Amino acid sequence: MAKGNFGIIYPVGKVASGKHAMKSKTFIDQVEILVRSGKGGDGAMSFRREALVEFGGPDGGDGGRGGDVVLRASDHVNSFLSLYYDPKCFAQDGAPGQGQKMYGKRGKDLVVDVPAGTEVYEVETGLLVADITAPGQRVIVAKGGAGGYGNVHFKSAVNQAPTEHTPGGAAEEKRLRLELKTIADAGLVGFPNAGKSSLLSALSSATPKIASYPFTTLNPIVGTIVYGDWAKVRMADVPGIIEGAARGVGLGLAFLRHLERAKVLVYVIDMAGTDNREPWNDYAILKREIEEYSAELAARPAIVVANKMDEQAAKENLPRFAAETGVSPLEVSCTGREGLDAFKEALREVVAPKTKFHHTHADAPDLKDMPDTTGGEIPEDALRFATFLKFDKPKEKSHPSRGNIH
């Protein structure tokens, strides 16, 4: 007889559910996992036995300690997909100690890569136990048990043949819920088809799918906008919001979690009012839905962008938008690439990204003013432009192998 779901054929159109459900997702931003560290190896009880050696004494070695389960933020994963398919994370047990004072081998740690921006909650208590934000950051979520002591530890002048030895420490096991809150400086908010993905792809090297049907974007996508002086702003594109989203209409609002770390929200309004939409209504609905999701998020700094300004309808709608909402939006056209520089600058002002250069953006010298340095002599004034150079004294040679003879 076939076991499991072999041989089960579902009628066309019927979606399998329960234990036979197909796992066919590609992006997972919430997952529950079971972590278990390794148990510590037991300490050994043993005595030295050798020809011609009487009363050899205790020689039971210690057990090895159990491995830890470690979550590590990595740039190479962007969701919990692999954990969704394999939610059991077990580290290796420590090996027991042996005679001849041999230590048991320590158990291997299990290192699980998660995307930067992962929040870790304990399922039982609901407590946030870690927030893993910086790539490379490691957090031990289950500590391996300590190795037990072998009887060699217990010998003393009054007890020369101890039989005591201790068992290895217990493993730690718990259920954890991981939640991804994407790390981005700015988050795009808008109705489906407003042009959020178009705006992101016009400004960064991200390549979100762009199409004229609603809900083209199903997963958050982050792009990096790079400025002339290498300052960077990360902008997240999330699925569109529609009226009633807070109650779950459309894709709901769950993905707004990915904007929670953003410093600024960018409202993208289709000013052309495609499909008889009214841009001022769109803006009011967006504000209301965000407010229902989180008042704190709604109160963050925001930039309102009027998109599709290349269309005649957009030009006609603009004055009414300003009148109805009291907001004068930044006018852009993603297809015509107009107004994008002004938007980039506005974004920079709110996010205030750090640069690796010493100058702040405002007082950075313009390279156009740099004097000519091709003649060999470098004028004093030219150094002002070399903001990234450091004039440290060269280190003195001190090691004999580098040629210093003392």
Ligand SMILES: Nc1nc2c(ncn2[C@@H]2O[C@H](COP(=O)(O)OP(=O)(O)OP(=O)(O)O)[C@@H](O)[C@H]2O)c(=O)[nH]1
């Ligand atoms: N005329 C004009 N059309 C634009 C402009 N920007 C975007 N579009 C078009 O609007 C449609 C929707 O663009 P997307 O960028 O996919 O919109 P979105 O907001 O990401 O949509 P969802 O992912 O479905 O939420 C596409 O057909 C774009 O070509 C613009 O500035 N002018």
Ligand SMILES: [Mg+2]
């Ligand atoms: Mg999109």
